[in-house]
Amino acid sequence: MNLENFKKGLKAGIPIGLGYFAVSFTFGMMAVKGGLNIWESVLISLTNLTSAGQFAGLDIIFANGTLWEMAFTQIIINLRYMLMSLTISQKLDKRYPFFHRFFISFGMTDEIFGVSAASSGKVSPFFHYGAMAVAIPGWTLGTLVGAVAGSILPNFIISALSVAIYGMFLAIIIPPAKKNKTLVWVIILAMALSSAFKYIPGLNKISSGFSIIIVTVLVAALAAWLRPVKEEEEAAS
């Protein structure tokens, strides 16, 4: 059973690892260009496992910022993980021992959260481990290759790979929306609001990490208020 869940996680992790490779490749390139050595760049990826937070962190390191600044920036950009971990805390199969929570939290990325939240019924920590077993090497090796090779991968390959993660997100949210009209509105409204945060002057000053939290909380709360989920619907998700 554990092995089966692990394998399922591995399979779900493949597109994640693929997309991570492209993004972390860029991270490795930028880190070395800014003055870090290869080992330091790889260490950041291995210990942080997050994209926006790492890029913001690089800026602070290069600008010789304070540690408070670093901590505060990470909190703002990564606060969305709290919502994700809270969601998974309710979805996690209670039969597994508590200590698993400390390990799966290390791998709570946007993408692993996505595939876990989308899986049917309760989720096993071994599913998370499976996804992490592909995602962590993808993220770390991508950084290593980017740091070592600089610009050896042509732009069009990076460009094509970068879209993998978004394709995966769409593959997670669209099929359930075919059966549930509320989800269609949730998706459209979230995309519209997130565009507003990107393009409307003033609103676009808010960091992307923080605007995602605002959009998520607003849209999910509105949907929960107008269309509360019935027990059986939730079980089916």
Place this chain on the structure above:
Amino acid sequence: MSIYLYILVMAGVTYLIRMLPLALATKEINSNFIKSFLYYVPYACLAAMTFPAILSSTEFLISGIAGLVVAVIVAYKEKSLVVVALCACAAVFICERIIVWIA
């Protein structure tokens, strides 16, 4: 300042953010509002992260749009995550090759 201090703070803060809700929220939440809210979180969150970011993830706007359209169609046909992701990559790749070829 030592680079390792920066990395320690970065990694430590990020881990705590991810770990605290999982370690603290061990009981089943009973409020129907919170349950419904958490049910909608993944959809709102993933949708907000995908659009409009997908448009600027590629070298050209038009190839980003191509990737988006192809991903939506293939996802609508309920293909697996890998297939949707690869189709989107292929669409971007082909589209950019055409742009470069024309230009």
